[in-house]
Amino acid sequence: MSASHEVLWSIGELAERAGVTVKTVRFYSDRRLLPEASRSGGGHRRYGPEALERLRLIRSLRALGLPLPEVRRIVQDEDAAGRVLEDAVAGRLRELGGELKALRWREAALRLVRECPPAERADRLRLIGAVSVPPSTAALARFWRAWLPPRMPARATARFLEVAVPQPPDEPDPAQVLAFTRLHAMTTAPCPAGRQPQPEIHRTAGARGAAALYEGLAEAYELAAPHLRRARQPHPGEALEAYVTAYATACRSPDTRDFRRLLAARLAAAPRLDRYWELTSVVLTPPGDRPRPTPGSADEWLRTALERDNTEAA
Template sequence: MSASHEVLWSIGEFAERAGATVKSVRFYSDRGLLPEASRSGGGHRRYGPEALERLRLIRSLRALDLSLPEVRRVLDDEDAAGRVLEEAVASRLRELGSELKTLRWREAALRLVQECPAAERAGRLRLLGAVSTPPSTASLARFWRAWLPPRMPARATAAFLEVAVPQPPDEPAPAQVLAFAGLHAMTTAPCPDGRQPQPEVHRVAGARGAAALYAGLAEAYEIAGPQLRRARNPYPGEALDAYVAAYASAYGSRDTREFRRLLAARLATGPRLDRYWELTAVVLTLPDGRPEPTPGSADDWLRAALERDNAQAA
């Protein structure tokens, strides 16, 4: 069909045929997304079938919540339209995931306030108000970086932070929101004497020795993990041997009976972070209510195993 016989519609006719408003048609036309076939003698816009298909595609893309720049990229690059669309959709899915996580944390926080006794409401509001939504783990990471020996190798520090800093769950229960707010409050509170207490072994082992220590402890915690999940009582075995070996290396000693007695005494007088690990256990609780082992719970289990081993050998 020649151009002179092409079916053309006025903007009102076109909007009615497309099931859109005149305002939206004008909006997309003004931004160069919707082609006009021609103008009437009076300067009025005319649209053809090609524009109708184009508008349907635009509305489909906008229904997916793609932005105008993303829609333009899909429309302008016909050869790569599939790839561009995939990238745009993937980007929007990531954004939606973040938005949903934010909404779930807000919902859990609101339930936390709604369900708590009136006398506790002000305190909980203060805790929650100090935490971003969804929460950031930056304060927890700073806490541990200050606790670790200075100049510890970056790779070792990153490996330690990976197990020591709990990641906020995507769909938290109110108790998990409260626990994470507690962790934030604990890790941002000033230390009583102005500096964070550190275990003696940091001074003895130095930065590189501490890196080897925590790599060894991570191995011991991993071995002990299945026993904690089965709620087995602490006992001497492979996990305890790995635990003692890590400390023996840091102290420049050997795993002897005397060293095990000295180690138990040193660990008993070292700084404790029980509250941190208690809160972490709540944050990491699985949806079915089962607690996940933490470095803190694994360390407690291994210390108890050490005490039992020493008692049996006495």
């Protein structure tokens, strides 16, 4: 059918049929997103059914929050429209996920300020204000990178950070917000000696030995975790054997009774980060749940099991 026999509408008629303002139609027309069927004798735009369908599609895409450049690509490139739409929707979903996470964090932070005693509000506000929204774990990762031995292999460092750095929950409660902000404050505070205190094993094992150590400790912590979840008392067993083997391998020493006694003494004198792990457990544990095991709580359980093993063997 030729254009002269098609149903044609003025800009106002198209706006009325689409349920939008004339300004909206003119906006998309000026950007050549709406096809014009013809022009009147006075030069006024005339639109056909294709423009109405296009306008409805544009409104739907904009209602999803898609930016105008993405909308243009979808409506103007029919061959790639499906792929472009999928990519645009996926990108928008990622953006919304970050926005929702930020809103949930702000809600929990506001509740934290509202529910705390007035005398503590200034401290709460200082802690909250130091953390980005949504919260970032970059400061925690930097803390541990400075604590680990220099030149430790990148893969081993990445695996360590996966278990040592708690991810903020997507739907935190005020206690989890407070715990994470305290972790951030703890890991960004200046170290009096200029460097985080490190255990002696880092010096004796070296970078590659430390990598093997933490790989073995990860296995030992995983074996100890079920015992912590069931609140079982520390005791010798498979988890302790993996724990001692990790240290013996790093120290290039046989697993003897003398080594176990020396190891227990060295671990008792090593720097402790108990507060870090206590706060980490709060961040990881949903309200009302039993505290989640952490590398810190697993290590404490295994150290106690080692001491008990030494005592029983004496």
